[in-house]
Amino acid sequence: xxxxxxxxxxxxQPGGSLRLSCAASGFxxxxxxxxxxxxxxxKGLEWVSSIKHNGELPFYADSVKGRFTISRDNxxxxxxxxxxxxxxxxxxxxxxTKGGHSYNPFDSWGQGTLVTVSS
Amino acid sequence: xxxxxxxxxxxxxxPGEGATLSCRASQxxxxxxxxxxxxxxxxPRLLIYGxxxxxxxxxxxxxxxxxxTEFTLTISSLQSEDSxxxxxxxxxxWPLTFGGxxxxxxx
Numbered sequence: 001x002x003x004x005x006x007x008x009x010x011x012x013q014p015g016g017s018l019r020l021s022c023a024a025s026g027f028x029x030x031x032x033x034x035x036x037x038x039x040x041x042x043k044g045l046e047w048v049s050s051i052k053h054n055g056e057l058p059f060y061a062d063s064v065k066g067r068f069t070i071s072r073d074n075x076x077x078x079x080x081x082x083x084x085x086x087x088x089x090x091x092x093x094x095x096x097t098k099g100g101h102s103y104n105p106f107d108s109w110g111q112g113t114l115v116t117v118s119s
Numbered sequence: 120x121x122x123x124x125x126x127x128x129x130x131x132x133x134p135g136e137g138a139t140l141s142c143r144a145s146q147x148x149x150x151x152x153x154x155x156x157x158x159x160x161x162x163p164r165l166l167i168y169g170x171x172x173x174x175x176x177x178x179x180x181x182x183x184x185x186x187x188t189e190f191t192l193t194i195s196s197l198q199s200e201d202s203x204x205x206x207x208x209x210x211x212x213w214p215l216t217f218g219g220x221x222x223x224x225x226x
Contacts, residue, residue, distance in 0.1 A: 047215040
């Protein structure tokens with residue numbers, strides 16, 4: 001059974017940094033693009049970042065460009081999101097998703113991890 | 120950036136009735152349009168991709184249509200379990216963008 005398990009979400013102060021991880025299992029991780037999508041409390045869905053199956057061609061939403069970095073370790077079946085210079089408006093549940101690059105939709109979603117940015 | 124506009128914002132439907140949800144793109148996305156369903160407290164689930172192809176395991180009561188800038192999600196014979204927010208999303212251009220969602224309520 002395919003599974004995406006996010007971790008790393010915590011309460012952090014504005015200006016702080018955080019790294020989210022997503023452990024994938026049940027499919028050939030290295031063959032698929034991956035992405036992060038977030039959802040602020042009570043709000044809609046917002047795409048954050050995507051990366052190709054081989055780690056190339058990352059893309060970012062303007063709202064996070066220059067502050068967030070997506071990466072993956074195919075040997076560990078893990079997707080990452082390094083978040084720096086965090087802002088209050090980055091507060092959201094962050095979902096790890098399969099797809100989201102090279103004309104692939106987000107076809108599977110993890111349960112999400114909550115990042116709260118507050119002083 | 121392609122802006123995705125969904126209407127209506129909220130739809131209240133009686134059990135057994137049908138519902139039609141609309142999604143408009145600010146410029147053509149071809150057929151690279153998906154629909155997601157998010158039930159309260161749950162993770163979004165892929166319903167339709169390529170504007171009209173049902174994802175694995177999705178009931179035939181859900182159907183998608185459209186291309187270019189105008190898209191429709193039709194839910195036939197609504198059931199209580201269909202109460203959710205439905206989002207459209209384009210995956211033709213960067214940045215990937217979602218609509219604001221349509222909340223479907225069952226009367």
